[in-house]
Amino acid sequence: MKTAINGAIYRAMLPVRKRILLRHFINYVFLGTLAALIYAIAWIIASFFYPIMGLDLYILLGAAAVLALFMVLGMVFRPSLTKVAYEIDDRGLQQRVITSYEMSGRNDAFAVLQRRDTLKRLKSFDYGSIPVWVIPKRWLYASAAMAAILIVLSFIPNPQDDVIRERLRVQEAIDKGLADIDKAEDELTREAEISDEQKQDITKLLEELKRDLKDQSDYKEAMKDISKTEEALEKMLEQTRLTQMASIARSLDKSDITKALANAVEGQDAEAIESEMERLKDMLRQGLDKETAAELQKALADAAAAASDPQLKEGLQAAADAMASDMAAGTSLSSAALDGLQEQLMQMAQGVSGEPADMQYALQQMKGQIAQAAGQGGMQVASSGGTGSQNSGSEGQDGSDRNSGSGSGSGSGNSPSDGSGSGDSNGSGSGIGSGHTNQDAGNSNSSGSSGSTNKPEGDPDSYAEYERIYDPTRLGDGGETSHITDKPSDSGDSQQTDVGNGLGSFDGFIPYNEVFGDYQSQAMESMERSAIPPNMRETVRQYFSSLVE
């Protein structure tokens, strides 16, 4: 009897329960929507103060998560049967249902009568009197207000959008740079003139750089990371060079005849090396006795064994082998064997070590691209109409027939400087490449490719924050056209009007970040070409690094 009656009451309550549950979940969906709106507004407001990449995705996913959370909360806090019973009772059943529910275990006369009475009332209960849509007015007002705020916010231009666009460009430049680095890394592994140990160290450095640059969108940070790698690479090469020179010096020091040369090598004194080598060559030309010749040959062979740089090792060994060959043949010793060696030792003393030049060049290029990407935003025409130096690197490389060389190119171009961000660029470029040796240097002339660049018109404010500098290269080929209107008059005078924006915005002055990359690349390339002392190179590098920090 108990089960039957309890079941009957439960069944009688079910339709009401369904309506109450539906109302409950509608309320939670509404609350969740309200919370999602607040969440979206918070993100949008935050995006006005801080650039948030993928804002739409964050908002969509977050709002969905908030809504889901509210649904889960709705599930957890769904109305119990007790609450349902009280709600029915509130609609005229005068606590009959809750009493029946609580008396489920009783079967005395009162309990039976009470259940019967409750069932009778429940059967005649109007379920439609339980409303499904009961949203408090304050919720409705709050939702309307939030929706209005969201709409208004979506129409207000977000100043951080430019920053985000810039970051995307930077990311793109970084990705491109990373691809170049990968390419250079591949070439490095095939490079025979670099020791395996050096390759490993360089690879390790590059891996670290790639890790640092992954998902990096702040161009300053990216530049810093690249500069750091550059410095480490330079330091590593310098260290290798010094170690190698010390090692060669120790080997040469064992023989009296090469003791002075050993001192010159250890002191990294290019002039002294040249002088000592000339002295040795003179001695060879004048003829050496067998013992002295054998001693010199042995000293060179020992030095070759001590050298870790494959190219230098080869040079030393070649000189020693040539002497050994002459001595075996009984012919007079030729000084020509020492010519190549002299050049190599002098270059080493001067710190002109260019084996990983591709790598250094790739890093420089990457910095330039990033700086350029960070500076774009409405001035694309000016850069597209520029010097064509972007093609110069590869042209310079074409000039070297053996080793990779670095080069620079110059080009002239015409570009409609209408400020619309689109234009055609036609240019011809010539490249001059320099290698480690005079054989490596080469020239190439190539006509520049014509291309078109279409970039979205940017916000002029995006570059306004950069200091404007005077760029003399623009005077000749990319400068502002001066329009002179000439109106004949009776007096024969003409009237001249400058339709530009005045001296302050004369296009010879442009934001420094637009040319920074070019300047840096050119400086680095020049350093590669010239015999500049390492400490001076370091100073120049630090100067450019400090500009991006």
Add this chain to the structure above:
Amino acid sequence: MDEINAEMIESFADKVKSIEGEIAKEIIGQREIIRQVLMAVIAGGNVLLEGVPGLGKTRLVKTLGHVLDLSFNRIQFTPDLMPADITGTNIIMKDEQGNNRFSFQPGPIFANIVLADEINRATPKTQSALLEAMQEHSVTVAGQTRGLPEPYFVLATQNPLEQEGTYPLPEAQLDRFFFKLLVDFPSLEELHAIIELTTAGDDVVAHKAVDGDAILQLREIARHVPIARGVQDYALRLVLATHPEIDGAPDVARRYVRYGSSPRGAQAIISAAKVRALMEGRYNVSFDDIKYAAYPALRHRIFLNFEGLAEGRTSDGIIDEIIDALAE
């Protein structure tokens, strides 16, 4: 007493209706007062009726005794009334052999229904003679305790206007009353009916509707009415809310109440609510029953402070505000 069965429960409302119907023959109007008196009688409580003279209080009690077929005594309380005048006393009597011996002469308190008319005119000492009878349904005289007939009720009256030479009932005495009922002046329609009944035509006499055993049976049935936990909780919170010193007490209680209701107040509310539920033909207590019973059960158990009295607050007004402030 027989075990409660469905038939007994279902006949409860009819029985009460028949009692009400008979009383209504002699008492014009005052339906709520009659109903509340019956609720108290069935629940086994005493009633304090407060109203100006001539509203039919005494007639109501007399009619009740007649309809319920119960013995009825009336005590007119005066300042010189002594406790022994109420309880009875031992007097020297000669037996058949002519020997003198003490014999207990029961006082008017020995009846099923005792009407203590104008109870506040007697001294506190005399008033207190009723304490044991009201609570324990017994009387102790000369060290001997004597039981009072069951069912036993005290229905006291007091005049709210004439306060000179009166002795207000102390809190302990008031707490013994299950209900305090305020008898209002009849309406014009009711006055017409009263005049027509009493000054013209034949006297209408109420008939006996039930007897004492039936009243005891009704009381037993009412005790078993189920009450949901939440409803009982509401009643208890209501009583607690009358206490200004308790955390969460409503502002009105904090501001105007000196002392709140005793637990007897809660007992009275629940018992009365159960009776009301059955009178309404329901088999469970509702929030409405609790609210209905709260006024007569608490109004004499809430004592206003000086501020409350000075601002002319009433207990009923305080109860109103507490009910409004309290969530079900």
